[in-house]
Amino acid sequence: MIQLLQKLGAKSVNRVAAVGRAGQLLSQSLIAKPAPMTMLPLLVRQLYFIGVLSLVIIIVSGLFIGMVLGLQGYTILVDYGSEQAVGQMVALSLVRELAPVVTALLFAGRAGSAVTAEIGLMKATEQLASYEMIGVDPMRRIIAPRLWAGFISMPLLSMIFAIVGIWGGSLVAVDWLGIFSGSFWANMQASVSFSEDVLNGVIKSLVFGFVVIWIAVFQGNDCVPTSEGISQATTRTVVYSSLAILGLDFLLTAMMFGDF
Amino acid sequence: MRIRALEISVGALILAGLLALVALAINVSGLNLSQKGGGYTVYARFDNIGGLTERAKVSMSGVQIGQVSAIRIDRKRLMAEVEMQIFDDVDYLSIDSSAQILTAGLLGEKYIGITPGFEDDLLANGMTIEDTQSALVLEEIVGKFLFNKVSE
Numbered sequence: 186m187i188q189l190l191q192k193l194g195a196k197s198v199n200r201v202a203a204v205g206r207a208g209q210l211l212s213q214s215l216i217a218k219p220a221p222m223t224m225l226p227l228l229v230r231q232l233y234f235i236g237v238l239s240l241v242i243i244i245v246s247g248l249f250i251g252m253v254l255g256l257q258g259y260t261i262l263v264d265y266g267s268e269q270a271v272g273q274m275v276a277l278s279l280v281r282e283l284a285p286v287v288t289a290l291l292f293a294g295r296a297g298s299a300v301t302a303e304i305g306l307m308k309a310t311e312q313l314a315s316y317e318m319i320g321v322d323p324m325r326r327i328i329a330p331r332l333w334a335g336f337i338s339m340p341l342l343s344m345i346f347a348i349v350g351i352w353g354g355s356l357v358a359v360d361w362l363g364i365f366s367g368s369f370w371a372n373m374q375a376s377v378s379f380s381e382d383v384l385n386g387v388i389k390s391l392v393f394g395f396v397v398i399w400i401a402v403f404q405g406n407d408c409v410p411t412s413e414g415i416s417q418a419t420t421r422t423v424v425y426s427s428l429a430i431l432g433l434d435f436l437l438t439a440m441m442f443g444d445f
Numbered sequence: 446m447r448i449r450a451l452e453i454s455v456g457a458l459i460l461a462g463l464l465a466l467v468a469l470a471i472n473v474s475g476l477n478l479s480q481k482g483g484g485y486t487v488y489a490r491f492d493n494i495g496g497l498t499e500r501a502k503v504s505m506s507g508v509q510i511g512q513v514s515a516i517r518i519d520r521k522r523l524m525a526e527v528e529m530q531i532f533d534d535v536d537y538l539s540i541d542s543s544a545q546i547l548t549a550g551l552l553g554e555k556y557i558g559i560t561p562g563f564e565d566d567l568l569a570n571g572m573t574i575e576d577t578q579s580a581l582v583l584e585e586i587v588g589k590f591l592f593n594k595v596s597e
Contacts (some may be wrong), residue, residue, distance in 0.1 A: 225446075232455045236497040240458060276473050341462025348465040351473060370472070400465070 203296055207403040214328040214402075224234035227330040235296045235331065235337030235398075238344070243288060247346040250283060251275060251353030258354075259362050268364055275354035279440070280377060280386045280412040284347035286434050289393035292339055293426040297401035300331050301422040304405025305415035313406075328402055335401070339394025340387050347386065385441045392433060454526035459593030482510060484530035485570040488545040494525045495555065497546055500596075502556040503529050510535040513554040513557065529557065555580060 234323065258271040304327065307313050316323040351373075359366045401422045410420035482522070492518065503511035511531035519526040531538070540563030548555055559574075 228451055229455050232458065233451045237454045237458045240461075280469065290594050338458065338462075341458060341465075344465035344469060347470050348473075351580065373473055377474040383466075383469045385475050420483050 187198060188262065200408055203407065206400065210324070210328065210403055210406055211332075211399060214324040214332060217325055217329075220325075224325075224330065227326065228333055231330040232338055233336035235334045236299070236341065239292060239295045239338070239342060240293055243342045243346050244349050246287065246291060247284070247430070248353040250287065251279065251350030252357045254278060254283075254350070254359035255354035255362075258357060259364070268358075268362075269368040269372050271354070271364060272303075272360045273376040275430070276351050276373040276377050277352045277382065279347045279354075280382050280435075283352065284343045285316055285386055285389035285393055286430060288343040288390065289339065289430045292335075292342065293397045293401070293423055293430065296335065297340075297422050297426055298419045299396050299399065300335070300401040301405040301408070301419045302326070302393035302415060304331075304402060304410040305410070308406065308408065308414070309410040309415060311410075318393045318405035328406065329335050331402055332398055335398025336391070336394050339397070340390040343386065343390035343393075379416070381441075386438075388441075389434065389437050393430050396429050396433065400426045400429065457489050467497060485527050486514070486531050487511075487531055487538075487568055487570075487572060487574060489517055489529065489557070489574040489577050490522060490524045491527060491544075491546060491579045492524060493579040493582060494527065494546060495582045497527065497555040497557070501554065503531065504556060505535075505538075505561065507560045510559065518567065527557070536567065537561070538568040540566045540568055540572065540578065542568065542574055543578065544574045546576040546580035546585050548581070 222363045253273045257273055259268055260275045261269055262268045262274070304313075307327065313327065316326060353368070355369060358364045359369050404418040404422045404425070408414045451534050455511055477505060497513065497516065497538070501513045501515060502509050513527055514530045516529040517526055517528075518524070537564040538559065541564045543560045543562065545558045546555055547558045562576075
């Protein structure tokens with residue numbers, strides 16, 4: 186009984202300590218005097234690996250999700266004779282919900298796991314330690330560019346996802362199912378508001394990007410430096426960030442659209 | 446060369462993201478900066494607003510001339526009081542104009558339709574439209590219809 190209690194206590198202490206270490210990592214890597222000459226090339230490189238290389242999966246999944254939304258919305262709405270509302274349905278569900286969430290989930294799988302594995306392997310092969318040996322702060326050189334790159338690229342990817350998805354929806358609804366394109370776009374423009382829907386979607390994606398890349402970087406930096414530890418850390422990145430995205434999404438939605 | 450291609454692709458990503466935001470703003474949400482701001486306030490009292498909401502359209506002959514900015518109960522008369530913002534360039538509404546609550550389509554959204562009057566005096570900021578017609582509530586119409594059927 187006492188042992189059980191001790192186990193529980195140790196686990197809780199570990200968890201809290203991990204949260205603390207994550208906060209420490211964040212403050213150490215982000216709070217420093219800016220050095221654009223050395224940081225900018227590193228940031229561009231990470232933007233390439235984290236942002237540009239995620240573009241293909243984002244565009245393809247955005248296109249197909251938009252097309253599916255168009256098709257599903259049409260089959261439901263045509264029963265009520267209001268199939269013109271497909272545009273508004275596709276746009277609202279993409280801009281408010283699907284673009285930030287699905288982009289963040291894909292981002293966690295595509296970029297987050299890669300970042301974790303990379304940093305974990307650097308730790309296992311003692312590259313991080315050797316950076317410190319030659320007097321380069323690994324927080325600044327390795328961690329910070331990745332954090333910024335994730336933070337910057339996630340909203341960009343989410344907006345691209347939304348616009349590609351809406352285009353996919355219009356492809357199905359207007360070009361294939363023959364909804365009049367004027368009413369498709371006019372209904373959409375009448376119901377989507379820039380400050381309420383588009384900006385809230387951007388805020389969501391900013392939050393998700395921050396959380397995902399933070400979890401990824403922390404898990405990489407905090408992993409047990411063995412091959413098994415790296416694989417566990419990568420798994421944890423995907424699992425934790427997916428859970429965090431979905432939980433935070435409910436919270437943010439309740440705050441933004443919940444009327445209180 | 447390799448570095449250059451990398452930087453170009455990053456620039457393209459950022460440009461594409463910003464373009465997507467612009468497209469979302471203009472094409473999808475129909476953001477129109479010129480229509481924002483301004484307008485003068487006009488009030489109207491209704492017996493029943495039947496599902497009218499804030500930010501609903503105020504239109505004349507089907508053209509939008511303003512929007513509903515607030516809805517509350519007038520405590521003295523115990524009627525619904527609707528506050529409307531009419532665009533500044535609509536300066537030709539006479540004081541005997543009438544306001545109706547209408548429905549777009551069979552089940553569509555509620556909006557306010559203004560029918561212009563004939564007086565020479567014009568509506569100004571803070572004035573009230575006296576001649577109003579409440580929303581048609583489906584249950585009341587069905588009730589009246591049934592009542593008439595029974596009394597026949």
